[in-house]
Amino acid sequence: MKRYRQSLMSGVLGLTGCLALSLSACKVPEADAAEAKPPPRKAPTSNVVPASATAPTDAKVRTPFAAAREVFERNSVNANPFADNNGNIPPSSQYQGPLFSLSHDYPQTPTAPPANPPWIAALKGQPISKTNALAYVNALKAYIAPSMQTLLYNYPQWDAAKAGWYNEPWLASIRESIHGTYVGSEFPAATFAASGLKVDMTTYVLTYYDKVAAYALGQVWGKTAMNPTLTNTSAQFPEGSIVIKVALTSALAKDWPVMEGATLWPVYVPPPNGPSNAPPQVMNASVMQFDIIVKDTKTAPKTGWVFSTLVYDMRVPGSAWDKMIPLGAMWGDDPNVNSTLNPGAPLQETVINPAAPEYSTATLGWGGRLSGPNDGAVVDPAIVNGKLVRNVQASSCMSCHSVAEWPMKTFLLPTTTMPPTVGGPDKNALVLEQPGSQAWMKWFQDNPGNVPLDPGTVPMDFDMVFAFKSLPAWQAATQGNSGLKDFEAADLIRGKPSVNPRDLKYNGL
Numbered sequence: 001m002k003r004y005r006q007s008l009m010s011g012v013l014g015l016t017g018c019l020a021l022s023l024s025a026c027k028v029p030e031a032d033a034a035e036a037k038p039p040p041r042k043a044p045t046s047n048v049v050p051a052s053a054t055a056p057t058d059a060k061v062r063t064p065f066a067a068a069r070e071v072f073e074r075n076s077v078n079a080n081p082f083a084d085n086n087g088n089i090p091p092s093s094q095y096q097g098p099l100f101s102l103s104h105d106y107p108q109t110p111t112a113p114p115a116n117p118p119w120i121a122a123l124k125g126q127p128i129s130k131t132n133a134l135a136y137v138n139a140l141k142a143y144i145a146p147s148m149q150t151l152l153y154n155y156p157q158w159d160a161a162k163a164g165w166y167n168e169p170w171l172a173s174i175r176e177s178i179h180g181t182y183v184g185s186e187f188p189a190a191t192f193a194a195s196g197l198k199v200d201m202t203t204y205v206l207t208y209y210d211k212v213a214a215y216a217l218g219q220v221w222g223k224t225a226m227n228p229t230l231t232n233t234s235a236q237f238p239e240g241s242i243v244i245k246v247a248l249t250s251a252l253a254k255d256w257p258v259m260e261g262a263t264l265w266p267v268y269v270p271p272p273n274g275p276s277n278a279p280p281q282v283m284n285a286s287v288m289q290f291d292i293i294v295k296d297t298k299t300a301p302k303t304g305w306v307f308s309t310l311v312y313d314m315r316v317p318g319s320a321w322d323k324m325i326p327l328g329a330m331w332g333d334d335p336n337v338n339s340t341l342n343p344g345a346p347l348q349e350t351v352i353n354p355a356a357p358e359y360s361t362a363t364l365g366w367g368g369r370l371s372g373p374n375d376g377a378v379v380d381p382a383i384v385n386g387k388l389v390r391n392v393q394a395s396s397c398m399s400c401h402s403v404a405e406w407p408m409k410t411f412l413l414p415t416t417t418m419p420p421t422v423g424g425p426d427k428n429a430l431v432l433e434q435p436g437s438q439a440w441m442k443w444f445q446d447n448p449g450n451v452p453l454d455p456g457t458v459p460m461d462f463d464m465v466f467a468f469k470s471l472p473a474w475q476a477a478t479q480g481n482s483g484l485k486d487f488e489a490a491d492l493i494r495g496k497p498s499v500n501p502r503d504l505k506y507n508g509l
Contacts, residue, residue: 339367
């Protein structure tokens with residue numbers, strides 16, 4: 001669910017490349033400011049500029065790795081795990097609304113999910129399939145609608161702690177201060193040229209865990225987040241856990257017509273198409289994608305999870321929330337369907353909405369497996385069997401999340417080496433396994449979240465933030481290294497640009 005070439009800026013997340021952290025230091029000078037209380041909740045002013053503004057003439061060319069490294073070098077891991085943001089607070093002349101406040105009072109006792117979850121009821125007693133999967137997603141959407149509509153459309157009234165939603169610690173260094181988002185990916189305009197994208201775009205993401213899921217955060221981090229409990233069961237999420245992710249794009253309607261009428265969020269970030277040393281500004285970004293994953297071992301007995309993605313569709317009548325429609329759902333990675341050897345074979349564990357807007361299907365994963373437009377399952381360029389190949393479908397939501405383990409021993413995408421290697425004329429093509437090969441299929445299995453992909457690691461139950469953001473940041477702050485020694489050793493050998501998880505992106509949960 002990650003697009004490698006486009007995922008190269010300040011948030012792995014991704015899922016997606018992995019760590020949106022600079023691991024060279026343990027505290028930013030603005031740490032005290034980051035912990036300041038937000039100003040009174042007033043409606044935001046309109047003094048914002050388009051995040052998709054044309055790049056100034058002094059903007060430097062960004063290589064696949066340089067953009068990420070520039071961001072990381074401006075940040076360092078904040079030694080306070082519960083700091084709210086990166087310390088950059090917008091001046092009142094630009095913004096007077098509420099700021100992000102980290103919700104971290106994790107439940108210390110389990111919270112029971114609904115006795116008869118409406119998403120399971122939507123299946124009407126049948127196994128999840130093409131005929132009822134979208135009803136399942138819409139039931140999930142309706143269940144979380146009251147709180148999520150406040151977050152998305154009435155931010156001055158949003159109180160995460162009161163609403164029972166929580167965040168991971170240790171990510172202040174990469175969080176902007178208004179909504180707490182961090183960079184997910186960068187996409188060249190060519191990726192979405194068919195739907196009219198005129199400028200390169202950056203995405204910003206924000207993840208929340210509901211009260212059921214947050215119990216697992218408390219089991220790992222405790223009250224202080226300084227001494228995480230890392231056992232084979234500590235990071236396992238309770239049945240009924242829900243995790244959501246909001247994804248925004250810097251592209252506005254004038255630069256990407258499909259975003260016409262999309263909800264706009266102000267974010268305090270450096271201009272995405274500006275010079276690397278540009279100071280942050282309050283800018284608008286379009287709400288493009290909304291992910292919902294739920295721990296549901298009844299519906300998905302093989303993996304334990306159902307992943308779903310909503311995308312913005314300007315064609316749909318009704319409210320802004322109505323316009324967020326299902327792109328699809330997946331509850332397994334279809335290991336029995338080799339989409340390279342048998343490209344026409346139908347998937348049994350992914351459903352894509354035939355009515356989804358065209359732009360949202362441009363970056364589906366291998367064989368059409370679920371992956372949203374923020375997630376980047378397409379590798380461009382790639383090297384396969386020594387040849388440069390364009391637009392290789394190489395991942396999926398569950399494929400990328402399946403490597404969530406601590407420490408990380410397998411890369412997010414099906415690369416030939418760990419750490420991954422690059423080649424090609426510009427040294428920016430990721431070297432991949434042969435699609436459909438036995439080695440490739442390691443990434444497309446239906447294992448439960450309590451089985452790590454590699455022996456000797458702690459399973460993180462499909463949680464990318466645990467494995468590739470918060471735990472490495474904790475280790476960097478408390479022990480002076482990220483725990484990703486393989487990548488850091490590769491840095492020393494290769495020099496710059498290097499293939500380092502800090503230079504790659506993870507866009508997911």
